[in-house]
Amino acid sequence: MEKKVSNHEIAEVFNEIADILDLKGDNVFKIRAYRRASQLIESLEKPLNEIEELESLPGIGKELAEKIRILLRGEPLPTLEKLRKEIEPGLLQLLKIRGLGPKRVKTLSEKLGVKELEDFKRVIEGEEILELPGFGKKLVEDLKKGLSEFQEYSRRTRLDIAKAEAEELVEYLGKIKEVLKIEVAGSLRRRLETIGDIDILVTGRNAKRVMEHLVNYPKVKEILAQGETKSSVVLKTGIQVDVRFFAPKCFGAGLQYFTGSKAHNIAIRTIAKQKGLKISEYGVFRGKKLVAGKSEQEVYQALGLDYIEPEMREDRGEIELAREKRLPRLVELKDIKADLQLHSNWTDGRNPIEESAEKAKQIGYQYIAITDHSKSQYQAKGLDEKKLLEEFKEIDNLNQKLKGVEILK
Numbered sequence: 001m002e003k004k005v006s007n008h009e010i011a012e013v014f015n016e017i018a019d020i021l022d023l024k025g026d027n028v029f030k031i032r033a034y035r036r037a038s039q040l041i042e043s044l045e046k047p048l049n050e051i052e053e054l055e056s057l058p059g060i061g062k063e064l065a066e067k068i069r070i071l072l073r074g075e076p077l078p079t080l081e082k083l084r085k086e087i088e089p090g091l092l093q094l095l096k097i098r099g100l101g102p103k104r105v106k107t108l109s110e111k112l113g114v115k116e117l118e119d120f121k122r123v124i125e126g127e128e129i130l131e132l133p134g135f136g137k138k139l140v141e142d143l144k145k146g147l148s149e150f151q152e153y154s155r156r157t158r159l160d161i162a163k164a165e166a167e168e169l170v171e172y173l174g175k176i177k178e179v180l181k182i183e184v185a186g187s188l189r190r191r192l193e194t195i196g197d198i199d200i201l202v203t204g205r206n207a208k209r210v211m212e213h214l215v216n217y218p219k220v221k222e223i224l225a226q227g228e229t230k231s232s233v234v235l236k237t238g239i240q241v242d243v244r245f246f247a248p249k250c251f252g253a254g255l256q257y258f259t260g261s262k263a264h265n266i267a268i269r270t271i272a273k274q275k276g277l278k279i280s281e282y283g284v285f286r287g288k289k290l291v292a293g294k295s296e297q298e299v300y301q302a303l304g305l306d307y308i309e310p311e312m313r314e315d316r317g318e319i320e321l322a323r324e325k326r327l328p329r330l331v332e333l334k335d336i337k338a339d340l341q342l343h344s345n346w347t348d349g350r351n352p353i354e355e356s357a358e359k360a361k362q363i364g365y366q367y368i369a370i371t372d373h374s375k376s377q378y379q380a381k382g383l384d385e386k387k388l389l390e391e392f393k394e395i396d397n398l399n400q401k402l403k404g405v406e407i408l409k
Contacts, residue, residue: 014038022102090116098146156194178206185258207245252295257281263315347372348380361405369408
């Protein structure tokens, strides 16, 4: 399988280049160009490898387009390789701590010899840092909080990033004939904002073949364990993935077990016990007899509960509602009827107002609100009174022209 390079991976490369240039005190316009390119790429709906004319993207000139092509081929980028040799690698990690920008990191490095995270942990508890220009007691306390947050969340991955990685791996695993059904479970299926590990459940005909296929995935960096029905790997992005194989008659029970939070599953086990049942990842049992397990729906039904959507399985009242048949319907994308915070190319947005309105209509929105910057935001090309009135006039004209969507101002 040819290695796919995601938009996120390329955006991260450009962001790292911008960080290093920032630490070196390089040209501010060059830094800004890389940052904007990173933001643009991260926001694209279409994969870069499906865009023929990269130069047609806003802010992507010939030089940046060529760098993207190099990365899409899976090759190392010479620019980044060269820059990495010019700074201490640990300094980049420090930039991820809330409150530490390039200037402060540079000061800590030059004045207190901070080169990596462990150095920062040491100096943040000392007195020397308070003697640095701009490092008062309040800032130091804020930096301690930022460090604590970083240590807590650095082991977790953003939902959108984990989702993209999981979808690609699921597609890869699903290509072999031995896989009959495959689902993502865990906190990713519950759609938490950040994800620890990715859990994937598979059912089919040959567990061993599935596990062999997994460890041969091109994006695997390290194999932590490879068994007959469970394997764990670490991807090149640093995310751990656990893949479990279940017989078809147990697949629903496994999916229910590995999706719910710990608190939800404890509550479910309590209900099962009250009914004289036993529940595990292999099914719902009365004595030794399997009474439910093939689907999640029948697992919940066996416990006298309506099916509970994955996003609700946190033991925050959903079980009582399921017992009383009062579970609410979850909001879906189709229910969203408007976007009330949009910038256009009148200021720092990328798209013309008409283009945004047409897109909104296409996805089922009834109205949008244009909220471009005012003149106080000079750096974002904020509008003065004259320009604002001109924009309003364009919006009025578009509202007369377009049908099926209204533009608010």
